[in-house]
Amino acid sequence: EPEVTQTPSHQVTQMGQEVILRCVPISNHLYFYWYRQILGQKVEFLVSFYNNEISEKSEIFDDQFSVERPDGSNFTLKIRSTKLEDSAMYFCASSEGGEAFFGQGTRLTVV
């Protein structure tokens, strides 16, 4: 069964460093998303991406965040200068127009 794949599963970074979280969406999907879940809290929408541009973004998705689809398969989330409060599980999801299918998540720990 096709699935969304995220790498790495866990990343530890120092405050102020840049991180790139990677995702390989399901191949025939056209819509891509990033979500964030701070430990013990609900899942929050960050950004959606369609036709090589950001479709919608939340208030959380400020200037330190960016997304890119550098080739035909990968979808990345970059955090330019990480803060302690960026520590969370980050989920990538993709959709062909219906329900979103989520990856297994990347746990980001900022120290």
Added chain:
Amino acid sequence: AQKVTQAQTEISVVEKEDVTLDCVYETRDTTYYLFWYKQPPSGELVFLIRRNSFDEQNEISGRYSWNFQKSTSSFNFTITASQVVDSAVYFCALSVTTKTDSWGKLQFGAGTQVVVTP
């Protein structure tokens, strides 16, 4: 504004008991989708069901069933004859996108932790 409320923080049951998870939503849109996702201890989000606002038929899938009532803005989820493997956090979500051709932007509820003990 769209909002999803899952008032139950945690529910503990003994195996084989039924458990019902409540979900109440708010939206001004007439067309929307509601979802349930399961998050087991391993952390991934597993899609369970999607229901659109025009389809109020209840649905049953194995031990899972869903009761959608627009009159009360509720989309409740019942696990019948619970098993230990059902222990997880369950999220209700509402699609809030303004783009009519994509339903992946979701407003999640806070989640309900279900603990099933043998």
